[in-house]
């Protein structure tokens with residue numbers, strides 16, 4: 001069975017930022033008429049184990065298992081969310097999430113064993129006028145399609161935490177030549193078009209009879225800036241601060257961005273998120 005290895009310190013950081021945001025979000029909106037929804041689009045199975053890969057069969061040792069994003073969201077109780085949507089493509093993990101429905105019989109929990117890129121555009125279209133949502137996009141790598149992010153932005157009802165897989169994308173945007181053909185379609189899907197990553201390359205003047213050569217001079221921070229520009233183009237506001245999540249050897253793995261789509265709510269949402277991104 002596949003293993004879940006989502007790191008140590010950086011996993012803790014992203015989850016702590018998310019948890020604090022969810023708490024602040026439900027508190028800030030508690031006297032508003034909105035129905036609040038938490039959408040965990042890459043929901044995992046509810047747990048993570050610091051530093052080591054784990055399997056679901058491994059649950060014997062609960063002492064070192066920590067709550068993953070789905071369990072953290074359910075634990076917000078100053079003002080709980082009205083509804084939870086957990087999307088998880090892996091059948092076994094989504095079955096584990098079903099356990100949460102049994103543990104929290106009074107909570108409105110939907111578990112969707114689906115691809116997030118299919119489920120989220122559909123959910124976005126069905127959000128009602130008085131519904132507001134926080135969406136957590138926490139993939140292993142390059143699974144989030146730009147069209148999905150765009151669908152969320154278009155709702156004007158959603159705040160979004162996005163983990164941009166800077167390590168995987170930088171590897172595919174190799175330095176000395178254009179990405180391998182088999183990677184190009186994936187990069188198009190992540191950025192929402194070739195023009196957004198192709199501009200990171202400069203064409204070298206070819207010598208006589210040679211093919212044109214390409215070189216990427218932009219570093220990973222400049223690649224992340226490209227993605228940030230994409231978010232800024234679609235959402236009402238993006239938090240000025242982003243968090244680089246690094247692995248134990250200090251290599252950047254993900255950039256954590258926050259983007260808000262609702263014109264009225266965005267300034268306060270971004271204020272809260274930016275404070276958390278700076279301080280936690």
Ligand SMILES: C[S@@+](CC[C@H](N)C(=O)[O-])C[C@H]1O[C@@H](n2cnc3c(N)ncnc32)[C@H](O)[C@@H]1O
Pocket residue numbers: 006015041042043044045046047048067068069070087088089090093114115116117138139140143
């Ligand atoms: C990094 S883990 C999520 C961890 C989780 N947020 C937590 O804190 O416990 C990513 C999860 O996304 C799932 N996944 C991968 N591709 C997916 C897709 N296209 N749609 C939905 N889930 C997917 C994987 O099975 C995995 O459980």
